[in-house]
Amino acid sequence: MSDRWLLRGAEVITCDPGQADLPRGDILVEDGVIAAMGPELRAGDCRVLDLRGKLVMPGLIDAHRHTWQTPLRALGADWTVMDYLAAVRVKLAPAFRPEDLHAANLAGALEALDAGITTLVDYSHCMGSPEHADAALSALEDARIRALFAYGYAAGPRECPALPTHASRLQEARRLRTTRLASDGGLVRLGIALTEMQIPWEQSRAELLSARELGVPITAHCSAWPVSGPSEVQRMAAEGLLGPDLLFVHCTWSSDEDLARIAGSGGSLTVTPETELQMGMGFPITGRALRAGVRTTLGCDVVSSNSGDLFTAMRLALQVERGRTNERVGLPKALELKAARVLQMVTLDAAEALGLGRVTGSLRPGKDADLLVLAADALNLTPLNRPRDAVVLQSHAGNVESVMVRGRWVKLRGALVDVDVASVRRRVVEARDAVLARVGGPSALLEEQGALATHWDMGTGAGG
Template sequence: MPAPDRQLLQPLASVSHKILIRGATVISMDGNVGNLPKGDILIADGVIAAIGLRLDADGAEVIDAADMIAIPGMVDTHRHSWEGQLRRINPNAESLEHYCNATHFSFAKYYRPQDIYVGNLLTALGCIDAGITTVIDNSHNSRTAAHSDAAVEALLDTGIRAVHAAGAPVAGDWDTAHWPGNLARLQAKYFNDPDSLVTLAMMAQLEPDQWTVARELGIPIVTEFFGGGMAAELEGLHEQGMLGSDNIFNHCTCLPESGWNILREAGVRVNVCPRSDAHYGIEDGVNAWQKAFEHGIRPGLSVDNETSYSGDMFMEMRVAFYLQRAMDHTRRHHGQHHVAAPSDAFRLLEAATIDGAAVAGLEQRIGSLSPGKQADLVLIRTGDLNIYPVNNAIGTVVHAAERSNIDTVIIGGRLRKRGGVVLGVDQAKLRAAIDESCMHLFSAAGYKPDLFEASFAPIHGS
């Protein structure tokens, strides 16, 4: 198979020696730093050096942020990045099976390495554009070693911070001989630099033999975990000592009390999916954000995929906020007295930043604007018509801000979006590569595109 074209982006610029962000409204997500109505952030060699008032700008590139809000870069703790070119192909999917019909059971089987590259590239660029600076890439279509290489290289080329969780395909023929040995090969080829923005993980189900391989390599294990159907296996795994803080569980819907207690005791990291759980009717369709909190677990938020809806974390925070509020009010209306406290905007922003960083195992490096941490941050314009006036900064970010309001994105001290534009992208070449990938996948699967299709029908023979 031909190698992917890695010339769709300009080479990444070097990390700036010194950047001074001047006069921003700072939401730090760090209790020791606090929030500043007007403050400066000094970045030196990719690290936040200081946060305060009237910091010395000697020799620094100065960004005037007087009409902007600074927040930590947001973290998407579960995204199937390879599906990037399948955006909104199935907007009315009613079940997990409907999702699979438009991904695993159809197009996934025909992905070439260049299609994986294009999908991951598009997803990562979309994340950067939307202020998501870190993503846990759930790559469950690693059909060959070349497919895995293409996925990792796309992440590296965009300059996003990522945890690449390579995983076995769900359907179709694939090179079974390279799994799980492919992980050791990937680690040796791409992951020798401790300062790399991209790190390695395994994506696997409740498979202790597979988990052992990951633990021998010292990498996290990502699992699609639907609590109602899989909870019965937790007790045995816990008794065998197979659960730990290197486990990352997605979804966790319908998990009984005993299951939550096991996850807490074992230190399992959890992320929840407000939109996909509801959209695809995963078990009861109710995301586990509130349940996790009630059991002493701070979950991250995840977009999951873009095959049915948008890829931004702003919408994920809002859906989580309003679903929790709706359930809370419903219980009160029907006479229940012991109900959860109403959600608030700050808690949702925590889930999208510092809690997400903890799920990714990166809370010591990112997730808050703290001196000594990596400079992953977002600047949001406050003068735009949909935002001005800002009467509450946290409420503005969670309830009103959009991708279009993001002026600047910095990852590891490197500017990746400036003046509202993602840097280094040749739009014409990128779109041509996306179009070619879509044409190949659609033709190979026998799919005839319909811009007004109400329901994605299973493809004959897929």
């Protein structure tokens, strides 16, 4: 496919503070980069895509997803967080083999691209061996998605001969940093996903310091239920370990003081409204986080329970926050959280949270061409009034017609490009069958709930 594309005549939402939206604009893409934007561009020799009646906007950024759980789709539709931990983290994770992880991550990354997500934070905490890491990483590369491959330090509940010690898991991330992910210039970059704080604090500290030596972004589940003792953020703050490279996830039980600490350190936060609301992790803190000045992003978290559709996450985050505020104030004079603010959370704010603010997250000349084409002529978007707001409140993943990552079409006119979808489907179904067979079938998934207390401190009365 040509390296020069002219996208002609679309309604353009830039999500960039320095670049006005264009009611009818052109975008010229050269060598993966946005070369020019404006009405009626003259571009010379290039391929032209007529997008009259369509909407172009930055690709969405899912800041938190355990992509490896794709074969477990909807198994946890009625699970609490305790059910989820017992079934997925204790029972199912150790049953994944490298080939299952490859099938899972490939299908999950393609599902994300298909739904307009051009950048994924893959919180990959199913690392049973070096081969698991290599397979998961290869699948992201094969899907041609932009991703932070957040290597999970978390050990499983059983002995792991390939990575028998905490030190060996730290070393495994070092191996990736010095070999396949030595460069930060590729579409897939290395990140680190910390183990939950239910390990000794000395190990958490070692994980943080080791990740910092690697010079990569760090993400961590945080305060999803009340724990006994000081919070993760309190401990990190006390030792000067907070920083702008940290992306905290959930924080539903974080105090206002902890949110202020995160904001003050330049760190970021990801709300995953569907899982938080379902599983009993407390209430999504979108409004509190924004008021505290924390850079706030959204994630789909797990398709083992809920949808992998970031449009749904946007809508849910917005309306749940409004509902909570309205319940408190009665009939509101005005709605505090605006729809367009939520769009910023899944575009530019998320890019900045990943240290990619200069590369992606908005449309302006000089940035990589990570974008999606939305069917603004679909009935559910017609007539197109207030385009940014319509994206948040009216559109869905089925409206995504085309998707470009770094100037390359990964989806075009409704179909993934150069993807054997039947093969991807077959492989992820085979992975589902193999993993479930190894654990004794779906009826056995919750049978180790009693063992949870040995793995996680669930505090005093929360956690569902």
